[in-house]
Amino acid sequence: MVQQYEFKAKWLPYILVLPQMVIVFVFFFWPSLQGLWQSFFLQDPFGGQVIFVGLENYIRLFTDPGYSYGESFGVSVAFAVCVAALSMILALFLATQANKKIRFSSFYKTMMIWPYAVATMVAGVLWLFMFNPNVGIVAWFLKNRFGVEWQHLLNSGQAFLLVTLAASWKQISYNFVFFLAGLQSVPVDFIEAAAIDGAGPMRRFWKIIFPLLSPTTFYLLVMNLVYGFFETFPIIHQVTAGGPGKSTSILVYKVWRDGVINLDLGGSSAQSVILMIMVIGLTVVQFRFIERRVHY
């Protein structure tokens, strides 16, 4: 590589990166290290007495049945997988439809994309309002037309279904944008050649389009799992508050609840550290994959 031209200045580059570095250190590294530190201590929420307990907070998470950490873990995985599967399958299907040479396709695109702007919390409110047992129109219909009693604050299956639907509804737009961009980059020649050779639409999709989309699909899978695990706190907080029982208490919600409501700082910090390790793991997987860029 040819040596690139670079400015020579002694202090200027440091002044330029300074604001970013200050913010990164004060609001990222310092709190992250404090979180790690705190996870080794047991803190009295009222007195301020702090005892070093080593790994006990972590051990407690996995052994103390009162913590139900394993249960929360299972709920998170199930929730993230359901949301990722539902919203990705629907988005891929819709993107395939919108990618056909049809009239009004830019209108359809706009109509698919706007829900991205809806806050996750608002998505929760929208679905809560439809399914509220007292005022919800969908709940009313289910009860009076189909005889289904909708009580998501009592029925854990319904609670799980409701938060899954709300979270997926919001995520469809995001997946749609990426799938559509991916589909548009599939060369038309390939598809036409296959059509001339007699491959029907289903076959063309599974044998040509889908394999060519695999980098997009993989990228979206990771992003959707991250969304399901970490960014759906507002929906859980607003719609079910983790209940009934602990049936929708995903890990991020539990960190918040144990820390802010139950004031168990050590336990909450230990959970944060585990979440950090999970995110780092997902990011590493993603980067390794992007580096290789393999498909078909």
Place this chain on the structure above:
Amino acid sequence: MTEHNRLRRLTPHLYLWIAIVILLFPIILVFVASTHTSADILAAPMPMKPGPHLVENYTRAILEGNKNLGASALTMMKNSLIMALGIAIGKIVVSLLAAYAIVFFKFPLRNFCFWAIFVTLMLPVEVRIMPTYKVISDLGLLNSYAGLILPMIVSATAVFLFRQFFMQIPREIAEASQIDGATPMQFFRSILLPMTRTPIAAMFVIQFIYGWNQYLWPLLITTKQEYYTILIGINRMLSGADVQIEWQIVMATTLLAMIPPALIVVVMQKQFIAGMTDTEK
């Protein structure tokens, strides 16, 4: 076009319309509810046609807000706007400067700075809320705009986007500006910034929406009504028993909360899609 069958040509429209209806239905419902009285909504099933109380409900929501909430939608929208603009502009300014230094200058700590920023890509705020809360509380920034904005400016995505863009710019331009006697800051202001307009616009759309839709962080650090963002206000309005909730005001406020980000996405659709697919986050 590979298929010429008439029916085949209509089916995509049908599927897309079904999807549009499913996506729009909750919003229509919210709008209808915001034009009725609380009693009408509570009398199940709620009416499906808009009622006569639109002006009355929105006026109350905007100027007074829900009973016992102590914050009007106007105040809360102002707070959300300050937070969203602060996060979007703050991120862009800080990231532009950092990316400029990392790409165009050679200095001993360059790699260190790059990696320090890179690592932040990995951790969303959600996983370090308690310690970040403590830092903000130690700095005395609870219930303040600075407290709402500053921790959210940590993000590697903007730095990466600008870095990638800067690396594609031919260096001869920088060299020529030096020979012509421009200082590096003059080059930055009058040559580099105008070239970067498109990525800046894309970043602004993405980050404005991100900022407007923040929930967990404001939930933690705003306890005073005058700092409630609109999403926190909605949450507080819904925290009572079902029959006591003033649904019409809540729904009017919910609709108001959706308008600014939705408007930005629709109006700046091109920049928005570019921003989303370029940053890959």
